[in-house]
Amino acid sequence: MAQAKYQEIAGRLRDQIDSGTLQPGERLPSEPDLVRQFDASRNTVRLAIALLTNQGLVVTRQGLGTFVSEPARPFTALLSRVNVPPRQSGSTQLPVISDAADEAETTRQVVEKSPASASVAEKLEISPGDLVVVRRRQGAIRAIPWMMMASYFPLDIAEGTPLEQAGEISQGSITLLAELGFTQIGFVDEIGAKMPSPREFAFFGLTTGTPVIVVNRTAYTQDRPIRMTRYVYRADRVRLTHEVGTIPARYHQG
Amino acid sequence: MAQAKYQEIAGRLRDQIDSGTLQPGERLPSEPDLVRQFDASRNTVRLAIALLTNQGLVVTRQGLGTFVSEPARPFTALLSRVNVPPRQSGSTQLPVISDAADEAETTRQVVEKSPASASVAEKLEISPGDLVVVRRRQGAIRAIPWMMMASYFPLDIAEGTPLEQAGEISQGSITLLAELGFTQIGFVDEIGAKMPSPREFAFFGLTTGTPVIVVNRTAYTQDRPIRMTRYVYRADRVRLTHEVGTIPARYHQG
DNA sequence: AAGTGGTCTAGACCACGGG
DNA sequence: CCGTGGTCTAGACCACTTC
Numbered sequence: 001m002a003q004a005k006y007q008e009i010a011g012r013l014r015d016q017i018d019s020g021t022l023q024p025g026e027r028l029p030s031e032p033d034l035v036r037q038f039d040a041s042r043n044t045v046r047l048a049i050a051l052l053t054n055q056g057l058v059v060t061r062q063g064l065g066t067f068v069s070e071p072a073r074p075f076t077a078l079l080s081r082v083n084v085p086p087r088q089s090g091s092t093q094l095p096v097i098s099d100a101a102d103e104a105e106t107t108r109q110v111v112e113k114s115p116a117s118a119s120v121a122e123k124l125e126i127s128p129g130d131l132v133v134v135r136r137r138q139g140a141i142r143a144i145p146w147m148m149m150a151s152y153f154p155l156d157i158a159e160g161t162p163l164e165q166a167g168e169i170s171q172g173s174i175t176l177l178a179e180l181g182f183t184q185i186g187f188v189d190e191i192g193a194k195m196p197s198p199r200e201f202a203f204f205g206l207t208t209g210t211p212v213i214v215v216n217r218t219a220y221t222q223d224r225p226i227r228m229t230r231y232v233y234r235a236d237r238v239r240l241t242h243e244v245g246t247i248p249a250r251y252h253q254g
Numbered sequence: 255m256a257q258a259k260y261q262e263i264a265g266r267l268r269d270q271i272d273s274g275t276l277q278p279g280e281r282l283p284s285e286p287d288l289v290r291q292f293d294a295s296r297n298t299v300r301l302a303i304a305l306l307t308n309q310g311l312v313v314t315r316q317g318l319g320t321f322v323s324e325p326a327r328p329f330t331a332l333l334s335r336v337n338v339p340p341r342q343s344g345s346t347q348l349p350v351i352s353d354a355a356d357e358a359e360t361t362r363q364v365v366e367k368s369p370a371s372a373s374v375a376e377k378l379e380i381s382p383g384d385l386v387v388v389r390r391r392q393g394a395i396r397a398i399p400w401m402m403m404a405s406y407f408p409l410d411i412a413e414g415t416p417l418e419q420a421g422e423i424s425q426g427s428i429t430l431l432a433e434l435g436f437t438q439i440g441f442v443d444e445i446g447a448k449m450p451s452p453r454e455f456a457f458f459g460l461t462t463g464t465p466v467i468v469v470n471r472t473a474y475t476q477d478r479p480i481r482m483t484r485y486v487y488r489a490d491r492v493r494l495t496h497e498v499g500t501i502p503a504r505y506h507q508g
Numbered sequence: 509a510a511g512t513g514g515t516c517t518a519g520a521c522c523a524c525g526g527g
Numbered sequence: 528c529c530g531t532g533g534t535c536t537a538g539a540c541c542a543c544t545t546c
Contacts, residue, residue: 004534030512041536054308054462056449062513063543080498186499193447193465193489195310208308211447211465211489235447235465242496244334245440258515284531295517316532317524
């Protein structure tokens with residue numbers, strides 16, 4: 001067979017979606033309908049739909065049907081903007097710059113002490129298993145969860161300081177770290193994407209076929225890394241931006 | 255049933271992967287083995303494996319078996335580095351900064367004239383369907399395809415200029431645009447992730463469960479957008495970085 | 509109650525990779 | 528050749544949504 005039947009079915013449906021014959025939000029023919037239409041077994045039809053689902057093209061809802069995905073207006077988080085005051089550009093919290101910025105809410109920061117994973121240890125230049133102080137929080141906009149973040153501090157820096165206390169740090173962690181003698185002079189962001197873990201999938205309420213964006217931000221003094229913050233965003237509703245050079249103000253929001 | 259049987263099976267296998275009982279690269283029990291082990295039908299076992307595949311945890315190879323995914327050392331592309339000469343930081347080609355940078359190859363640039371899509375039109379502030387000049391190229395490192403890029407120029411800027419000729423632009427497109435009277439003063443990157451289209455899937459040779467990272471870089475003069483470049487990267491082997499502030503040299507490569 | 513997708517079974521044959 | 532995963536069928540029953 002040149003092409004498997006389920007791939008043929010998926011291709012036909014995909015064509016209808018791409019061409020606009022099936023509009024976003026519109027219901028696909030039911031599975032029994034597709035069985036008749038393509039003279040296939042129901043399992044084969046379901047294989048085809050699974051393909052489209054994993055490509056993020058359709059979503060299925062039990063009892064209702066299968067629908068063409070509707071792209072959501074994304075929230076936009078600002079990674080950095082060059083030529084702005086360093087406190088802002090190096091802030092721990094990535095500012096939201098979508099029109100819904102006013103409605104952004106974050107949970108109270110939760111603090112724990114735990115062993116560093118391999119990736120955290122590498123960034124902080126410590127050994128895997130060394131204890132680090134972790135500060136976590138999540139963010140939502142209009143009741144839509146969109147961000148998870150966790151900041152990791154080496155124990156020798158954070159132990160016995162306000163970094164170990166839950167809740168807000170009034171002056172901000174960058175200022176606090178500076179007061180402790182660790183003045184941040186820069187940071188590096190490392191950006192990737194992956195399929196969500198089950199936790200991430202559940203927290204964001206994702207549908208199958210939606211990846212997440214991961215940003216690892218490592219902050220440095222002159223001598224050493226002092227903090228690593230990991231942000232996880234749902235890729236279906238979030239875009240990251242950063243600006244370099246002089247951008248006319250009217251372009252800031254895209 | 256509190257949990258479907260195929261989810262139960264997937265969960266058990268996932269636990270073994272997370273705990274290291276099954277190491278990266280190791281083969282899972284064969285499907286008939288799992289059928290016996292969990293007293294399930296083969297289709298149910300395959301559903302469980304499909305779940306893990308779509309989460310990027312395992313890959314299946316016909317005739318061989320199902321294997322725990324092995325994370326590859328990622329290539330790193332530099333989005334921007336503050337305080338470097340603007341020609342470098344605004345370059346059309348995102349520089350590779352992994353240890354394999356020397357082996358990066360790109361295809362010859364291909365040029366075409368075509369109608370602007372909705373997303374291109376929005377960034378360039380033209381109408382969808384207006385003609386734009388498109389310059390495409392792909393990149394590979396050690397025979398591994400890792401990048402697709404396409405630059406879009408408004409027709410009124412590019413028509414009749416060397417931007418319409420295939421192959422390299424000797425002085426670089428930023429300099430060329432400046433010579434044409436369009437001096438770039440900044441750019442905005444918009445970063446997202448999604449599941450690959452069939453074309454992207456085929457070009458990169460991806461396995462199911464691997465997303466792609468998409469960067470839309472829009473360059474501006476004082477008055478208007480003059481170019482939009484879209485980069486697509488495979489998320490399983492690419493990380494993007496950008497640096498802000500003063501980063502000690504030894505941290506540049508992570 | 510009727511229609512939708514979700515789960516599961518049992519069995520068949522095909523395609524690929526390696527002895 | 529044999530063992531692996533890939534495709535496909537036919538049928539059953541369950542869970543959810545709407546009327």
